[in-house]
Amino acid sequence: MRLTCPLCGERDRREFYYYGSDDYLRRPAEGAPAAAWDDYLHNRDNPAGETRDLWYHEAGCGQWLAVTRNTVTHAVLAVDLVAPVAQKRGRK
Amino acid sequence: MRYSGFKVFTEGLFGNKGWKPAWRDPAPKAEYDAIIIGGGGHGLSTAYYLAKNHGLTNIAVLEKGYLGGGNVGRNTTIVRANYFLPGNSEFYSHSLKLWEGLEADLNYNVMHSQRGLINLFHSDGQRDAFARRGNAMVNQGDDAELLDRDGVRALLPYLDFEQTRFPIYGGLLHRRGGTARHDAVAWGYARGADQRGVDLIQNCEVTGIDVENGRVTGVQTTRGAIRAKKVGIVVAGRSSQVAAMAGLRLPIESHILQAFVTEGLKPVIDHVISFGMGHFYISQSDKGGLVFGGDLDFYASYAARGNLPMVEHVMEAGMTLMPMIGRAKVLRSWGGIMDMSPDGSPVIDRTGIDGLYIDCGWNYGGFKAVPASGWCMAHLMATDQPHEVARRFTLNRFATGDLLDEEGTGSQHNLH
Ligand SMILES: Cc1cc2nc3c(=O)[nH]c(=O)nc-3n(C[C@H](O)[C@H](O)[C@H](O)COP(=O)(O)OP(=O)(O)OC[C@H]3O[C@@H](n4cnc5c(N)ncnc54)[C@H](O)[C@@H]3O)c2cc1C
Numbered sequence A: 001m002r003l004t005c006p007l008c009g010e011r012d013r014r015e016f017y018y019y020g021s022d023d024y025l026r027r028p029a030e031g032a033p034a035a036a037w038d039d040y041l042h043n044r045d046n047p048a049g050e051t052r053d054l055w056y057h058e059a060g061c062g063q064w065l066a067v068t069r070n071t072v073t074h075a076v077l078a079v080d081l082v083a084p085v086a087q088k089r090g091r092k
Numbered sequence B: 001m002r003y004s005g006f007k008v009f010t011e012g013l014f015g016n017k018g019w020k021p022a023w024r025d026p027a028p029k030a031e032y033d034a035i036i037i038g039g040g041g042h043g044l045s046t047a048y049y050l051a052k053n054h055g056l057t058n059i060a061v062l063e064k065g066y067l068g069g070g071n072v073g074r075n076t077t078i079v080r081a082n083y084f085l086p087g088n089s090e091f092y093s094h095s096l097k098l099w100e101g102l103e104a105d106l107n108y109n110v111m112h113s114q115r116g117l118i119n120l121f122h123s124d125g126q127r128d129a130f131a132r133r134g135n136a137m138v139n140q141g142d143d144a145e146l147l148d149r150d151g152v153r154a155l156l157p158y159l160d161f162e163q164t165r166f167p168i169y170g171g172l173l174h175r176r177g178g179t180a181r182h183d184a185v186a187w188g189y190a191r192g193a194d195q196r197g198v199d200l201i202q203n204c205e206v207t208g209i210d211v212e213n214g215r216v217t218g219v220q221t222t223r224g225a226i227r228a229k230k231v232g233i234v235v236a237g238r239s240s241q242v243a244a245m246a247g248l249r250l251p252i253e254s255h256i257l258q259a260f261v262t263e264g265l266k267p268v269i270d271h272v273i274s275f276g277m278g279h280f281y282i283s284q285s286d287k288g289g290l291v292f293g294g295d296l297d298f299y300a301s302y303a304a305r306g307n308l309p310m311v312e313h314v315m316e317a318g319m320t321l322m323p324m325i326g327r328a329k330v331l332r333s334w335g336g337i338m339d340m341s342p343d344g345s346p347v348i349d350r351t352g353i354d355g356l357y358i359d360c361g362w363n364y365g366g367f368k369a370v371p372a373s374g375w376c377m378a379h380l381m382a383t384d385q386p387h388e389v390a391r392r393f394t395l396n397r398f399a400t401g402d403l404l405d406e407e408g409t410g411s412q413h414n415l416h
């Protein structure tokens, strides 16, 4: 599998660190109930098919990337920088 | 039909014409007392112990493919009881004891071989951690011996002790650890369950779970609707999909773990060796193939085949540890879909829906757990109470902070 980093271009999978589902971008607000934190940290949709997850371009530009890909075929559909994605969701 | 040496002998004399299929191939009934979704090791052992220990025989195992086609037939077959944390320790101890009586109990040769497992260590700090683990194992009533470098050398003279990156300081020897024939475990439990009246229904995929007023009432399948007041979800890597049919969102992420086997060689590796620092472990099958594996591919996947970077990594680790295997030819590699939990430990619990139970989160350690998982899941489904040795495997422990994080790596599914 290769990922096309928006900044560095197409790179080998080994350059990237995998974190997990993009649920990590939906951090509960301060003071949210414990159940919200549990859901955020542990529970996952875990789809067999299209998913979106977070990768870190460790051996490249050092940016966090949100990758849209298929967990069954390993087709990569889109790679976006996380910073603007997170901002669109109203977080700085 | 009872299997025995005498039976093999007489069948041999008369052209092997008397063997019968090991289980029936029944059509699903309209209703059962209990349904188990998933015909892997854990589903089959659950059915067996429901029938044997609890007298529940009007039950069915529904398998979407063929029995044993999932992880139970894809793993590297290590059986051990070397866990550290209370909660895990007593469970795996119970499982190993069941393994030790399994062949007699099932009247089936599962080729359980207690050839000894050696976990290597490579620093003073790691030795202390292993000594502590060994003490925990002994306190649990299991066996452990701390070997120094010479002790390891006496058993495994062919390792590269002086490799520059991870020189070998010693190892933790667990003599009762070993391997078993994975398919035979599935077949043995299947045959045992069938003989007690359990319907094993293959090519029957569950597509929906029926819930009315907070109670489970049955399932929808590719072979029609089947009613049942009790349903157990035991589907390993597919847990999230099946649980979602009942509206549940699980603390599970599915990942691929690969394994490899070489051409058959003369006996050379007499133990199971685990080289944690290199993410590598190896044993030799009775057919002579070297069976080995490493770590997860690291990203969520349902592909049931592995990626090449991990192939390279595993081969490198093997060459670091035992350069002698370098000329063996790898015959096959494959992958299995692992149900990774956020603390690396499993779940055997109720679900919040009456009559619906779940057994999942086995990560890459669920083969050794097959007997005890079935034992405890059967207990839970029959009595509605958790079994004593599985009482910590709750679904809500992530919410309460009661984690069982054996490796101490934190709440990230792929780090266990
Ligand atoms: C490469 C590899 C190496 C491993 N090595 C070891 C090891 O050395 N030691 C160890 O202890 N463990 C090991 N494991 C882990 C172990 O194999 C698993 O944890 C364990 O087998 C999982 O439980 P199971 O046997 O019930 O799973 P499976 O055999 O996967 O059973 C689940 C079944 O559910 C069925 N199913 C799924 N969805 C549906 C549906 N909708 N309807 C009906 N049926 C369905 C599937 O078809 C499957 O047959 C390894 C795993 C792999 C892949």
Ligand SMILES: [Zn+2]
Pocket: A005, A006, A007, A008, A009, A057, A060, A061, A062, A063
């Ligand atoms: Zn980059």
